Amino acid sequence: MQNFKTMKYLKYITIVILTFSLQSCSDFLEQEPGTQTSIDELLQNKEGVLIALKGLYRDVEANVRGERFAVYSDLQGGNIKFTPTASGNSTGQITAGVNIRELYSFEDTAETSNFASFYSANYSIINQANLILEYTPKLNDATDVEKNQIKAEALTIRAYAHFLLSQVYCQDYGYTADASHLGIVYSTESIKSGLKYPKRETLATTYSLIVKDLKSAIENYSETAAMAGPTYSYFNKNNTKALLARVYLYKKDWVNAYETATDVITNSGFKLMSSADYVAQWAQPDLPVSEALLEFSIPRDAENTVGGSMSSYFGYNGVTYAKYVATNDLINLYENNDIRKQLFLPVNLQTLVNGLLTPVTYNFTRKFQDNAGYVAIRLSELYLIRAEAALENNQANLALQDINTIRARSNATLLTSTSNLKEEVLLERRKELCFEGHLFFDLVRNHKGITRNDGCISTNCSMTYPSLKFVLPIPQSNINLNENLQQNESY
Template sequence: MQNFKTMKYLKYITIIILIFSLQSCSDFLEQEPGTQTSIDELLQNKEGVLIALKGLYRDVEANVRGERFAVYSDLQGGNLKFTPTSSGNSAGQITSGVNIREVYSFEDTAETSNFVSFYSGNYSIINQANLLLEYTPKLSDATDSEKKQIIAEALTIRAYAHFLLSQVYCQNYSYTSDASHLGIVYNKESIKAGLKYPKRETLSVTYSLIIEDLKSAIDNYSDNPSMAGPTYSYFNRNNTKALLARVYLYKRDWTNAYETANDVITNSGFQLMSSENYIAQWAQPDLPVSEALLEFSIPKDAENTASTSMSNYFGYNSNTYAKYVASNDLVNLYENNDIRKQLFLTVNLQTLGNGLLTPRPYNFTRKFQDNAGYVAFRLSEMYLIRAEAALENNQSAIAMQDINTIRARANATLLTNTSNLKEEILLERRKELCFEGHLFFDLIRNHKDISRNDGCISTNCGMTYPSLKFVLPIPQSNINLNENLQQNESY
């Protein structure tokens, strides 16, 4: 009886917090330091809606660029390992990051989940997107085209947040033959519309709703961005199609994956980086690579100084270095003449072994140095999606041609036959898209085992597919709030 009362109390407290944040103040509603306003007041005109939309992008950027998600897929899949502590009593010791420690060992728990902020952050983003979708059609000081553009971006953000949740909390699409296994709660109304306690959809329905939102967004986009600033940091028709192509790939809808990726390649106006500029493009500070379809801008202060970026996790300079470096599992996959091997900076770091500090080599990536942002989509991925979809549609010659386009740019040996092409595609994705959040999800959607060798300090360095631990637990605090929210099996 006492436990029941405690859970009910927690539920009511959480509801009160949600209502309070909705009616009074949150980062979403903050216009300038010390000035906050109500939702109804802020969202009654175009200026207020655009302030809210800008704040929404800030939250999206923070959620994907945060350590948990930014390193998750590459760490779990085996592309990353940890650097030794640089100083102090623990100098030379290698430990996992505190924010991902249990997740890294496939031992996360619902009660103390490493990813509780990622889960709640995405649903906060979804709620904010829904508020924009509810208020924007009522604007009297915006043109129909302006309103459609805002709606398109909000729909895309809503779909993107739901898709990210499905990656982390749902088994892959073909885990069951008809994708009837658990998906996620798909919210299409803000909390302001009334508190509800929905059940999780099946994954099949979840994907249908994601695709529905993205298609609707694509139909609403105009050629004029809703806000000033770097266009590569906002959703538009091209990068929304890139997201849709990725969703189709994960759904194993090969025809639509091919057509959508091909559309981006053919009609976006973007070109692959050249061999000559490939390394320099990744090394340039502040700006994304030229083929980036979407890279969320990192936050900067009034002096245009970045307080945080992807270099927080991957950075290296002569005085300090970050927590994550490439594993030899990854580095050894590249041929010696592959220019992508030049993206690794090898540095000797003092490492504790057998009670002694000795220098050992570590490979930092040049992809995310200086003020690097989170690369959400770029054109190379579209070529690799088109290749995989073509192969599954029995167009192996096209698939090989697309792989060779990426390999030729890297000065890697070209494929001359189509044997074992599926594995070649997955290998090329691992090499080309490393540290961009793909490997673990690629392995699982292809029913592959996890094998982490070099630098693995986990209690579980290998995991056989299928595994209930390939998804994370829904945070217990959310289960307490919604009695209809079903927990993932084994948690």
């Protein structure tokens, strides 16, 4: 039995390494088809390592922009709902997308998990990052500064992938008093380095390793990106600090969350978008908003044709439309004068109501039209991280200032009292960061239940905290490969 499992696992290793090679150096493989040799040859010089790093960013972008993760948190939390089918025998009917159908109802299964590809893709990304980290110190044609920069970006990607996995597959940090509940497998060596059957760490250890990787990355960054291209699409010292601030927030390390967010706000050189061009910046094609600390570049072919963007899920072009729109639960949170309300485009779509096709109004977001990329981190989030951390540090007046900075930019009524400020912070996060992947995770880390009213077609529209279904199952195929990989409870 052990030999059979070992053979299956070695087959998995081969697939992962081959996938990495094909994505990163297909031309080279045509000359040297041996998989192991290809990786060794590819990563022997700076050019090859940078090709691999570019391929790694491409995989990261595809994984977070993929429908499953791109809509997961807002859909589960209640910010978005489905549009009716546009044509055919099912015109006007509203159904959940096939890629998220089970998890939407909190009924995902280990055997056929909607997120199986997300789990595997993250560990493939981690393995690629580890390969780059293992080969980069040996480069003879790169300076120490260049090698440190490559190391920093790979470390950040490794930490980011582990953090994403912890969000989806682990209960929140405060689920147990000391975060001793299950975290994830934290991989710091490539599969190529040897066959292992690792166990899941505790969540406390998982977060300590994420923080360690990010702090190490920050120490190694230079002022120059490893590769040419739009700097907003690569990890750098500023957006890595921003990611670290987010991790501290989830870890409930309020002092470090406050200090790190302040560092980014004060020293990054980024400024909040102004009220005057807030809507226009979101509506511009191709480019990110000016306060985006990180937005991964969308894929384009040699003819500059876009291979995929966020508009695949949220787009409306006057004729065709995508699957997801804002719920009235979200729309109704905005004051009439709030400029963020202008980010919603109301459109009447034919919908089956009591058996009759009837025009019903749906609100598409203007955030992700045209060739919109995945917004990973924005400066507005840092103000809201700092506000929440300040409040938890018993500095309510400082929290009030940061919340009002965001509200003033939006032309919303300023808060004058520090009472109920915790709810105000979470409400402001929901309004400001909608469709950017925060709501469900915000609710769970604050030990709040899920209430989905408008447009909910799930068998479970409301869920109370705590729930074993607030995390997804480890795909059964991965459990079968590793006898030490413990499944989440209830799956």
